Amino acid sequence: MLNSPVILARAARCCALTAVALSLLTQPRIACAAPRSAEPAPPTDEQIAAQLRDAALAGEDLAWDWVSELTTRFGPRPAGSDNERQAAEWAAARLKALGFANVHIETFPITAWVRGAESAQIVAPLTQPLVVAALGESPPTPAAGLEGEVVIFPTFADLKEAPPASLTGKIAFVAARMVRTQDGAGYGAAVAARSDGPAEAAKRGAIAFVLRSVGTDSNRIAHTGTTVYVDGRVPVPAFALAAPDADQIERLAALGDKVHIRLYSSASYIQGAHSQNVVADVPGRLHPEEYVLLGAHLDSWDQGTGAIDDGTGTAIIAAAANLILDLPHRVPRRTVRVVLFGSEEVAQPVAPFGAFGGHSYADGHKAELARHVLAGESDFGTDRVYSLALPAAVAKSDFATTVFRVLQPIGVLAARSAARNVGTDVDPAVEAGVPAFALLQDGSRYFDIHHTADDTLDKVDREQLDQNVAAWAALVWLAADSEVDFRPKAPAHE
Amino acid sequence: MLNSPVILARAARCCALTAVALSLLTQPRIACAAPRSAEPAPPTDEQIAAQLRDAALAGEDLAWDWVSELTTRFGPRPAGSDNERQAAEWAAARLKALGFANVHIETFPITAWVRGAESAQIVAPLTQPLVVAALGESPPTPAAGLEGEVVIFPTFADLKEAPPASLTGKIAFVAARMVRTQDGAGYGAAVAARSDGPAEAAKRGAIAFVLRSVGTDSNRIAHTGTTVYVDGRVPVPAFALAAPDADQIERLAALGDKVHIRLYSSASYIQGAHSQNVVADVPGRLHPEEYVLLGAHLDSWDQGTGAIDDGTGTAIIAAAANLILDLPHRVPRRTVRVVLFGSEEVAQPVAPFGAFGGHSYADGHKAELARHVLAGESDFGTDRVYSLALPAAVAKSDFATTVFRVLQPIGVLAARSAARNVGTDVDPAVEAGVPAFALLQDGSRYFDIHHTADDTLDKVDREQLDQNVAAWAALVWLAADSEVDFRPKAPAHE
Numbered sequence: 001m002l003n004s005p006v007i008l009a010r011a012a013r014c015c016a017l018t019a020v021a022l023s024l025l026t027q028p029r030i031a032c033a034a035p036r037s038a039e040p041a042p043p044t045d046e047q048i049a050a051q052l053r054d055a056a057l058a059g060e061d062l063a064w065d066w067v068s069e070l071t072t073r074f075g076p077r078p079a080g081s082d083n084e085r086q087a088a089e090w091a092a093a094r095l096k097a098l099g100f101a102n103v104h105i106e107t108f109p110i111t112a113w114v115r116g117a118e119s120a121q122i123v124a125p126l127t128q129p130l131v132v133a134a135l136g137e138s139p140p141t142p143a144a145g146l147e148g149e150v151v152i153f154p155t156f157a158d159l160k161e162a163p164p165a166s167l168t169g170k171i172a173f174v175a176a177r178m179v180r181t182q183d184g185a186g187y188g189a190a191v192a193a194r195s196d197g198p199a200e201a202a203k204r205g206a207i208a209f210v211l212r213s214v215g216t217d218s219n220r221i222a223h224t225g226t227t228v229y230v231d232g233r234v235p236v237p238a239f240a241l242a243a244p245d246a247d248q249i250e251r252l253a254a255l256g257d258k259v260h261i262r263l264y265s266s267a268s269y270i271q272g273a274h275s276q277n278v279v280a281d282v283p284g285r286l287h288p289e290e291y292v293l294l295g296a297h298l299d300s301w302d303q304g305t306g307a308i309d310d311g312t313g314t315a316i317i318a319a320a321a322n323l324i325l326d327l328p329h330r331v332p333r334r335t336v337r338v339v340l341f342g343s344e345e346v347a348q349p350v351a352p353f354g355a356f357g358g359h360s361y362a363d364g365h366k367a368e369l370a371r372h373v374l375a376g377e378s379d380f381g382t383d384r385v386y387s388l389a390l391p392a393a394v395a396k397s398d399f400a401t402t403v404f405r406v407l408q409p410i411g412v413l414a415a416r417s418a419a420r421n422v423g424t425d426v427d428p429a430v431e432a433g434v435p436a437f438a439l440l441q442d443g444s445r446y447f448d449i450h451h452t453a454d455d456t457l458d459k460v461d462r463e464q465l466d467q468n469v470a471a472w473a474a475l476v477w478l479a480a481d482s483e484v485d486f487r488p489k490a491p492a493h494e
Numbered sequence: 495m496l497n498s499p500v501i502l503a504r505a506a507r508c509c510a511l512t513a514v515a516l517s518l519l520t521q522p523r524i525a526c527a528a529p530r531s532a533e534p535a536p537p538t539d540e541q542i543a544a545q546l547r548d549a550a551l552a553g554e555d556l557a558w559d560w561v562s563e564l565t566t567r568f569g570p571r572p573a574g575s576d577n578e579r580q581a582a583e584w585a586a587a588r589l590k591a592l593g594f595a596n597v598h599i600e601t602f603p604i605t606a607w608v609r610g611a612e613s614a615q616i617v618a619p620l621t622q623p624l625v626v627a628a629l630g631e632s633p634p635t636p637a638a639g640l641e642g643e644v645v646i647f648p649t650f651a652d653l654k655e656a657p658p659a660s661l662t663g664k665i666a667f668v669a670a671r672m673v674r675t676q677d678g679a680g681y682g683a684a685v686a687a688r689s690d691g692p693a694e695a696a697k698r699g700a701i702a703f704v705l706r707s708v709g710t711d712s713n714r715i716a717h718t719g720t721t722v723y724v725d726g727r728v729p730v731p732a733f734a735l736a737a738p739d740a741d742q743i744e745r746l747a748a749l750g751d752k753v754h755i756r757l758y759s760s761a762s763y764i765q766g767a768h769s770q771n772v773v774a775d776v777p778g779r780l781h782p783e784e785y786v787l788l789g790a791h792l793d794s795w796d797q798g799t800g801a802i803d804d805g806t807g808t809a810i811i812a813a814a815a816n817l818i819l820d821l822p823h824r825v826p827r828r829t830v831r832v833v834l835f836g837s838e839e840v841a842q843p844v845a846p847f848g849a850f851g852g853h854s855y856a857d858g859h860k861a862e863l864a865r866h867v868l869a870g871e872s873d874f875g876t877d878r879v880y881s882l883a884l885p886a887a888v889a890k891s892d893f894a895t896t897v898f899r900v901l902q903p904i905g906v907l908a909a910r911s912a913a914r915n916v917g918t919d920v921d922p923a924v925e926a927g928v929p930a931f932a933l934l935q936d937g938s939r940y941f942d943i944h945h946t947a948d949d950t951l952d953k954v955d956r957e958q959l960d961q962n963v964a965a966w967a968a969l970v971w972l973a974a975d976s977e978v979d980f981r982p983k984a985p986a987h988e
Contacts, residue, residue, distance in 0.1 A: 072745040075622030083620060126577060128569030129797065131947060219713055220798070220947040244950035248799070251566040251951075303623065304714070305742070453625060453714040456738035457745075 049474040056470035063319035071305040078302040079343035080112030080273030100280035108360040112273035116266030124260040131242040133222035145264035156193035168205030184443040202235035212246035217448040275342035284334040293375035297344035304455030313378035320472035332480035341425040362428035377423030381446040389415035391435040435486035543968040550964035557813035565799040572796040573837035574606030574767030594774035602854040606767035610760030618754040625736040627716035639758035650687035662699030678937040696729035706740035711942040769836035778828040787869035789920040791838035798949030807872035814966035826974035835919040856922035866928040871917030875940040883909035885929035929980035
């Protein structure tokens with residue numbers, strides 16, 4: 001997709017001349033009333049936003065290279081691991097080299113969870129191998145494994161209706177299928193079984209909990225994900241079955257046989273581990289103390305290489321901010337802040353063990369949060385943005401009108417409702433009052449590989465990746481170079 | 495897809511009244527010159543063939559139930575395993591219950607290969623997990639595993655050009671990509687690296703051999719397959735990498751790092767194991783000593799459940815023969831013989847260790863082979879048949895004209911060349927002079943899951959499965975109820 005002006009632009013990068021600049025210089029001018037001899041009017045904010053958008057769409061951004069190098073060099077980046085730490089150091093060095101300001105790493109303590117060896121088999125009526133993944137935070141089984149009869153619950157609600165002690169010595173299996181939807185609603189409907197299933201099974205005497213992977217594919221690859229602590233621990237070993245393995249157990253039971261399975265995991269915990277957030281700024285020219293916050297997470301699950309979850313999220317926000325940083329002779333009024341969060345995946349969803357990277361940032365930057373004018377997070381894969389939810393305060397403003405004039409040509413419509421919670425990483429800031437936006441992505445394919453070994457670079461659609469960067473760069477530019485107040489207005493002003 | 499006449503037919507099965515019979519009775523008659531009061535003319539062979547075809551297309555066959563129960567009850571069925579033996583006993587009992595004659599099991603000795611635990615990691619520059627599968631017949635690694643620098647060969651030809659001793663202490667990696675084609679030609683082009691790669695690597699001093707999986711998918715699932723003995727053994731441990739893992743090593747090397755990997759396998763061999771073929775006949779009414787041979791294999795690789803390789807093959811031929819068996823008041827002139835072969839997958843491709851099931855049958859039935867009038871094999875998945883290759887002797891015969899009148903409506907065209915080798919199982923008989931046909935299937939998707947853990951029932955397209963049964967039932971009926979000689983004619987007669 002490179003053409004010669006772009007190559008020139010790249011070569012001239014040290015002079016802050018970019019593709020955007022060159023395309024502004026070389027494109028046919030829009031006819032206007034000013035005499036030809038006068039200085040050309042500087043481009044408007046909207047024109048700059050459109051140029052940022054078009055440069056990203058043309059692939060003139062660093063997103064692909066970023067995610068390719070991140071996932072190749074460091075592979076999986078589980079929270080607290082050496083790979084996660086080295087990836088953070090690499091990202092900080094890369095952002096510094098690109099010219100970002102205030103680049104630094106903020107470290108925080110965690111208890112790391114480490115997947116061990118794991119295996120599972122049907123042991124009766126006849127031995128068959130099963131593909132499983134221990135759920136995040138799940139304790140190990142005894143060294144000899146666990147064996148028991150499987151009790152099948154079509155839904156999580158059915159498990160919750162089982163009487164006390166009805167599962168003593170048995171293995172509870174929730175067989176519910178996740179529904180494929182564009183907006184990810186199917187995940188929301190299915191994930192409670194994963195989060196709370198181990199506790200509900202344990203309450204009824206079960207020795208272990210398994211569920212059909214919360215996913216939409218039918219590969220022999222299981223989807224992991226975090227489970228919820230009860231009194232500081234997950235009460236029984238818990239595993240996700242690959243979809244075909246869940247099918248197999250259901251069909252075998254339907255043939256009239258009692259199904260017994262064996263589960264083994266040597267998962268462990270590391271007390272006193274550390275994770276880290278990487279912070280980098282494009283300082284504002286008029287209000288450097290005001291931040292537009294862009295978040296994504298650098299850690300990943302341990303079996304894939306975290307390409308779509310969330311390597312591309314970090315690539316999208318870094319690339320979008322970098323396009324703004326590289327604008328010739330234009331610096332936004334406000335600071336654009338990129339935060340690459342650590343320890344998003346394994347973290348407990350609820351306090352006091354909640355999402356560490358996000359909480360660490362919100363705690364450590366408490367005094368600044370009132371000056372965070374807007375925040376967004378990219379953590380829903382790499383497929384195209386189709387909708388934008390803005391804070392309610394600006395939903396019908398001139399700002400919104402401008403934004404959608406720039407974004408509608410690349411397929412982004414106004415969302416039906418305002419942005420509320422927008423992601424695990426920035427939500428602690430949002431809950432502290434920071435207004436949020438959400439660039440909603442097509443999640444139809446996302447849960448085919450979400451939280452699996454299959455989350456690798458080859459799954460990234462480069463064209464859609466660039467469309468994401470285009471939407472982020474244009475929107476963030478317009479917000480950062482504005483004086484718009486995104487916070488809710490007092491009722492009297494409405 | 496059931497409607498009431500079909501349900502009636504099923505209920506009346508003990509009276510040999512089937513859907514075919516009922517639909518013959520209830521369909522509008524074709525106008526003819528005979529007076530209306532006369533007995534209706536019995537249906538022609540071509541009409542019967544069309545009825546068999548249409549019954550199968552309507553799902554009135556046992557194929558789905560067969561493959562569902564086979565893969566569910568017995569899971570993987572590796573050669574020599576208890577699962578393979580029990581599956582053979584189940585199949586024989588099922589065929590007997592359906593009314594097949596001469597149902598029996600023919601046992602033969604093999605050395606079984608058993609996959610053990612296996613794992614692989616990139617160990618330098620940074621630790622990353624790899625997804626691998628030991629290749630069939632591969633010896634184990636030492637208990638501590640093997641570690642070495644990876645030497646990348648873009649193609650197998652490049653490995654074969656490497657000088658002697660150039661790989662001493664290293665791990666050879668052939669990175670060639672299989673090409674997706676409809677007819678499976680991409681497999682033929684790629685598979686030599688898997689068969690002969692370990693030997694070529696060992697010759698040059700390598701301690702192990704890995705290759706990019708011979709497959710067309712990009713999942714984190716490796717494709718196994720057999721490797722060739724040299725002096726009675728595979729000379730070094732050999733593994734397939736999942737496609738994304740092969741990509742990862744190539745990209746990491748391109749970043750300038752030397753890549754070291756660790757390989758571990760505890761594979762083993764069982765001397766004095768046994769496999770078995772299941773034989774079942776629909777006896778002919780005029781020439782019961784003449785056989786139309788239908789082959790498929792009952793064993794499978796050990797990680798999937800052998801759904802498309804080759805559970806559906808056994809289902810297709812059993813269902814096609816069963817439709818013929820169930821014809822009311824019609825028995826074919828010649829015997830239709832179904833053979834469900836054992837030990838196809840792990841067997842060595844060349845003598846004296848060659849494909850055991852096929853060789854065992856050809857040896858054990860040597861005296862009958864001259865009376866095997868035609869043979870075919872179903873072992874290319876479940877997707878639709880698009881072409882039929884007949885023996886050269888009948889390519890332009892009236893028989894062929896009739897066959898294609900029946901098969902063209904379901905999308906089966908004449909192949910451009912005559913059938914030659916048609917499959918591992920029946921080829922020993924074909925090489926002994928038995929004429930062969932090939933119902934060529936669309937293999938575009940086949941190598942996405944071929945020889946992987948992902949070969950499970952959910953991958954079977956039931957509609958295309960029935961189209962296969964339709965083509966087999968119609969063709970086999972026409973061949974078995976004919977007096978056609980499929981053997982090559984003496985040149986003077988041409």
